[in-house]
Amino acid sequence: MKKTMIKTTIIAVILNLALFNLSFALKAPDTLKEARELGKKTVEVAQTKLPGALKNIWQKDVVPVWQKMYDWLKREAPQLGKNLWGRFKELTK
Secondary structure (H helix, E strand, O other), rough: HHHHHHHHHHHHHHHHHHHHHHHHHHHOOHHHHHHHHHHHHHHHHHHHHHHHHHHHHHHHHHHHHHHHHHHHHHHHHHHHHHHHHHHHHHHOO
């Protein structure tokens, strides 16, 4: 978990620096037609690559965390329930 967070942070920093430097290299569109074409390309890339990226993040990062939480709860819930019920009985005496 810790390694995943470190790798994610490093990748985010590298992407941030790359995109920041790339923004100076990009030229703003001069005409409305150029802006429209740039928008279409952006939408096409987002529609093709974004679902795969989100699926990858979901399967490699989100699901394992929730699975660990579920496993912990399944293992600890019976004991927690007994402790709470015993405490409740003590309070109502």
